[in-house]
Amino acid sequence: MSLLIMTGVEIANVTKEYYVGGHTFCALRNVSLTISPGSFTIIVGKSGCGKTTLLRLLAGLEEKTAGKVGSNDSGITQQGSRIGIVFQEHRLMPWLTVRENMSFSLVQKNDQWKVKSVVDRYLSILGLEQFQDAYPVQLSGGMAQRVALGRTLCYNPDIILMDEPFGALDYFTRKKMQQEIVDLFLLQQKTIIFVTHDVTEAVYLGQNIIVMDAGEVVREVPVGLPYHRNPVSPEFLAIQSEILYSLGANQFGV
């Protein structure tokens, strides 16, 4: 059995500014976070609140303007931890089949038998065996997103970053994918940071919910409910209202 590396995330006073049309736009303002290893963290907020910027910064796809990323400001990828991202769009390579897309990050590995066994495992877990030879253009949105998730899982990251991965899916597919993510989390206990604007999704998935508004963290809400959660239970609805209230109170001064 492989050694399980538990990796968390630490950022301090991170600010990110963009220069748009000669004006400075502050996407993140003094954001500090500590995310424990093996936890499921949700970043929730309205569109434009900086949640995707924060995620891209953690992934190393954006440069911060100020602050510290990682315990000694070396970036979270520099600590020997692997980061995998699932984007809002599936971003599958159109010229590769489902199987080839899933093994995309493993191609350099020499041990082809091992690559095959890893891909086989996730094809089976995600129910994609039948479609392994299909091209992305032949898949439905939900299926393509599942392949994208599989591709990230095959990479075996210590930290999985997810940027509204189910945003474009229909209600039923979205619910099914949420259940699958919870199952995977329970199975593998990887550190997951999941961005969404859907408060119900946030409470259903997360152990810890970070509420963001206008580039700032306005609240952290721990969710003590056991998995799988009932979205109409009073406890669930209470946490949901609390988050909605935090978001509304900032916006409307209620």
Add this chain to the structure above:
Amino acid sequence: MSMAVNARTFRSLCLPVMLAIVWIIGSSLSIWNSYIIPTPAEVVGNAYKLALNGTLFKHAAVSLYRVFAGFLAAFLLAFPLGVLFGMNSQVRDYFEALLEFLRHIPPLAAMPMLILWFGIGEWPKLLIVVLATFFPIFLNTLHGVASCDVKLIEVGKSFGLRKREIFRRIVLPAALPSVLVGMRLGLGYSWRALVGAELIAASSGIGYMILDAEQLARPDIVVLGILTIGILGSVIDWAFFHVTQLASPWRGGEFTNYDRG
């Protein structure tokens, strides 16, 4: 699927067959002078005769050789340059004005200069093909490389791929359809430019065959030459298209949609 293909083939052959029928009927009823439009019997008879004594194949082979040699040279030049310019916008800036100027010059306009510099041997003809083929391949490669989806490149970065790997595994395959379109266009252009060059200065090739027939007042051989050019061009294009389909199976074709939603 095969029924759809058959229907499409039928539709695409309708007009050529009708034209052939009009040609046959018009000629047999002597609606036009056979010197103005030679009869099908003359053309087919001559095709048989010239095929039998090897003249037709000799000229066709020479033209084909020039097209492929010129095309290959143009590809070897245009593809790396297209990649370089597509990847590096600064290099592109330096050459943009010059390339834009050259792009608008029809290759045949350079023929007198090429004859002056290289004589009337093979070189001017090959260079005409290179000039005609270069820009479609170059510009399509450049466009394919430069317009590679940044989101796919980010996927490569997120998996820790180095620049060279990102280029090989993402940029190049993403640009492939565009490169193939450029090559297909280039093949068509090269064929047209070559026959033009052969009409000006050559002692062999389909263009020369047509020019020679004109001087000998043999319109039947002129028509045979035109038909040979059209048929060879179509066959090459058809073959190239099917090779490109094999090279990019994720595009086109009739997919079964697995969407069960």
